[in-house]
Amino acid sequence: MSRIIMGIESSCDETGVGLVRLAANGTVELLADEVASSVDQHARFGGVVPEVASRAHLEAMVPTVRRAFATAGLSMSAVDAVAVTAGPGLAGALLVGVSAAKAYAAALDVPLYGVNHLAGHIAVDTLQHGPLPEPCLALLVSGGHTQLLRVDDIAGKITEIGSTVDDAAGEAYDKVARLLDLPYPGGPPIDKAAREGDPNAIAFPRGMTGPRDAKFDFSFSGLKTAVARWVEAAQARGEEVPVPDVAASFQEAVADVLTAKAVRAATESGIGTLVISGGVAANSRLSGLAADRCAEAGIELRVPRPRLCTDNGAMIAALGAHVVAAGCAPSPLHLSANPALPV
Ligand code: KG4
Ligand code: ZN
Numbered sequence: 001m002s003r004i005i006m007g008i009e010s011s012c013d014e015t016g017v018g019l020v021r022l023a024a025n026g027t028v029e030l031l032a033d034e035v036a037s038s039v040d041q042h043a044r045f046g047g048v049v050p051e052v053a054s055r056a057h058l059e060a061m062v063p064t065v066r067r068a069f070a071t072a073g074l075s076m077s078a079v080d081a082v083a084v085t086a087g088p089g090l091a092g093a094l095l096v097g098v099s100a101a102k103a104y105a106a107a108l109d110v111p112l113y114g115v116n117h118l119a120g121h122i123a124v125d126t127l128q129h130g131p132l133p134e135p136c137l138a139l140l141v142s143g144g145h146t147q148l149l150r151v152d153d154i155a156g157k158i159t160e161i162g163s164t165v166d167d168a169a170g171e172a173y174d175k176v177a178r179l180l181d182l183p184y185p186g187g188p189p190i191d192k193a194a195r196e197g198d199p200n201a202i203a204f205p206r207g208m209t210g211p212r213d214a215k216f217d218f219s220f221s222g223l224k225t226a227v228a229r230w231v232e233a234a235q236a237r238g239e240e241v242p243v244p245d246v247a248a249s250f251q252e253a254v255a256d257v258l259t260a261k262a263v264r265a266a267t268e269s270g271i272g273t274l275v276i277s278g279g280v281a282a283n284s285r286l287s288g289l290a291a292d293r294c295a296e297a298g299i300e301l302r303v304p305r306p307r308l309c310t311d312n313g314a315m316i317a318a319l320g321a322h323v324v325a326a327g328c329a330p331s332p333l334h335l336s337a338n339p340a341l342p343v
Contacts, residue, residue: 127318272299
């Protein structure tokens with residue numbers, strides 16, 4: 001007997017609703033993945049404004065749920081369980097999704113599962129590449145997070161082995177884009193500009209790679225400051241800032257540190273699979289360098305397609321399906337959002 005799981009995501013600026021089918025043999029099939037983004041409303045502020053995001057979720061939630069059922073050609077009564085992002089994320093934004101999920105679960109009389117957003121970014125890979133080999137290692141790189149996670153059980157046991165001590169990788173992209181007068185969010189325009197530039201033009205620092213630094217932690221704020229100083233110095237000399245070279249050199253520094261640490265972590269712990277997910281996983285240089293270094297080290301690399309890497313409801317539905325399949329206990333209807341939910 002197969003089961004239909006609805007997933008609701010609202011931790012940041014994307015209202016996501018996903019529907020998946022969990023087959024009796026444990027395979028998970030994507031039926032619908034609808035996203036309404038408020039990113040345009042945040043662009044002029046250069047970052048997500050929590051209050052604006054919460055209001056946008058309120059407006060988008062019900063229409064997005066309806067679109068998901070229409071796309072899947074299902075009626076709501078087909079749903080067997082509702083999964084929702086309980087954290088981490090913005091408190092007000094999370095609460096909109098949690099409240100909606102409770103209402104749907106109660107009205108449809110089906111179990112509710114509050115799940116972790118970060119685990120969702122990893123679970124989404126199973127929609128494209130099938131069951132995850134466990135243990136595996138996950139490099140999660142987004143606007144809010146930069147973490148190396150060891151996954152022993154996607155439905156229950158995930159351990160953080162490294163994280164950023166300051167800015168997230170995506171945040172660094174967004175801040176550097178601002179320095180270069182490129183639009184928000186900064187990842188895609190930097191990725192594009194970098195294609196015309198020389199990645200070795202400027203030797204930007206590789207944070208946290210000294211002998212006394214924590215092995216698997218990351219730091220991007222020094223890199224961001226180095227780019228700012230470099231740009232200021234060029235302007236002070238009256239020179240035009242070579243945007244493609246700065247973008248390519250910055251991007252190279254980020255990709256170098258992320259892939260070097262991830263591959264080293266996998267090699268040292270004897271883990272044969274690396275999953276890279278989150279918005280920054282869409283970066284062409286990051287996936288290219290990771291592919292080269294993983295091939296060299298004999299590690300299988302899995303990178304979900306860009307649409308699955310950014311925030312969406314399918315990742316929460318997929319994780320919900322794995323949690324249901326594992327027989328985990330549902331959450332109580334008084335489930336609350338936890339902005340700082342640990343993985
Ligand atoms: O996962 P995501 O959609 O939302 C968060 O949970 O943060 O990630 C958004 C982040 C933004 O910082 C954006 O600049 C970055 O992902 N990003 C990229 C690329 N596409 C999106 N960074 C580098 N290269 C890209 N191609
Ligand atoms: Zn995310």
